[in-house]
Amino acid sequence: MMDPFDDTYFMKRALQEAEIAYQKGEIPVGAVVVIDQKIIARAHNLTETLVDVTAHAEMQAITAAANYLGGKYLRGCTLYVTLEPCQMCAGALYWSQLSKIVYAASDPHRGYEVMGTKLHPKTAVVRGVLQDQAEDLLNKFFIEKRNLN
Amino acid sequence: MMDPFDDTYFMKRALQEAEIAYQKGEIPVGAVVVIDQKIIARAHNLTETLVDVTAHAEMQAITAAANYLGGKYLRGCTLYVTLEPCQMCAGALYWSQLSKIVYAASDPHRGYEVMGTKLHPKTAVVRGVLQDQAEDLLNKFFIEKRNLN
Numbered sequence: 001m002m003d004p005f006d007d008t009y010f011m012k013r014a015l016q017e018a019e020i021a022y023q024k025g026e027i028p029v030g031a032v033v034v035i036d037q038k039i040i041a042r043a044h045n046l047t048e049t050l051v052d053v054t055a056h057a058e059m060q061a062i063t064a065a066a067n068y069l070g071g072k073y074l075r076g077c078t079l080y081v082t083l084e085p086c087q088m089c090a091g092a093l094y095w096s097q098l099s100k101i102v103y104a105a106s107d108p109h110r111g112y113e114v115m116g117t118k119l120h121p122k123t124a125v126v127r128g129v130l131q132d133q134a135e136d137l138l139n140k141f142f143i144e145k146r147n148l149n
Numbered sequence: 150m151m152d153p154f155d156d157t158y159f160m161k162r163a164l165q166e167a168e169i170a171y172q173k174g175e176i177p178v179g180a181v182v183v184i185d186q187k188i189i190a191r192a193h194n195l196t197e198t199l200v201d202v203t204a205h206a207e208m209q210a211i212t213a214a215a216n217y218l219g220g221k222y223l224r225g226c227t228l229y230v231t232l233e234p235c236q237m238c239a240g241a242l243y244w245s246q247l248s249k250i251v252y253a254a255s256d257p258h259r260g261y262e263v264m265g266t267k268l269h270p271k272t273a274v275v276r277g278v279l280q281d282q283a284e285d286l287l288n289k290f291f292i293e294k295r296n297l298n
Contacts, residue, residue, distance in 0.1 A: 052212050062201075063201050071200065087267065088238075116265045116267075
């Protein structure tokens with residue numbers, strides 16, 4: 001029997017968050033945090049709206065998930081995010097000790113992998129889930145930005 | 150003539166913030182952000198109080214400084230922090246493009262230097278200002294914690 005709550009299901013929810021960011025004129029990145037097949041945090045990039053470089057989707061999702069759980073460690077949780085985390089977000093994920101990261105699009109310039117950021121040794125990583133959709137949305141955003149300037 | 154507003158002066162203000170964290174039972178790390186010899190943000194570690202791994206002194210200081218300036222980039226600013234930043238905080242400092250980081254104590258285990266985190270190429274770093282005072286406070290905190298358990 002197929003599992004309706006698989007990685008693709010939750011990445012679609014993260015993409016919905018990225019769409020909300022896009023509508024706000026933010027770089028379209030969205031994230032959700034899941035535990036026991038339940039979404040406990042949703043967030044999207046708000047760096048322009050909040051005038052704050054730390055307001056990445058993942059950072060807000062980590063804070064919201066810890067708030068929901070009443071504890072700062074996210075063991076047993078999975079983060080779904082539409083773009084590979086940066087150094088800052090990977091560093092926050094390191095401290096959170098969360099169990100799994102699933103990301104859609106890679107970031108070959110500023111992603112944590114090319115930058116060499118260390119994740120917690122107990123954190124598993126799955127790459128490329130709904131990668132095309134995430135990349136299409138990011139490309140649409142940057143092409144439009146370029147044409148406006 | 151001696152400059153009364155040198156790195157030692159501002160690091161003392163960061164140490165005062167670390168003392169406040171210590172009084173709250175937090176790992177004692179404090180930070181201030183300075184522009185044109187004026188403190189525009191003060192913060193101390195609040196990870197336990199806020200139940201949030203992202204609530205490091207530097208993260209809060211970056212957000213507060215951007216809020217003060219009305220812009221998300223901290224060019225022209227210096228961060229004074231009593232402990233070498235971690236991957237997360239160094240990653241946030243990278244995005245902020247701030248001009249200078251001055252830190253007191255090194256963190257040979259979790260500091261950004263041993264972890265290999267990249268700072269912005271325009272960010273200068275000064276190490277070891279009031280290092281002994283910062284280390285003494287951290288050691289006092291951890292010795293007390295150990296004796297309580």
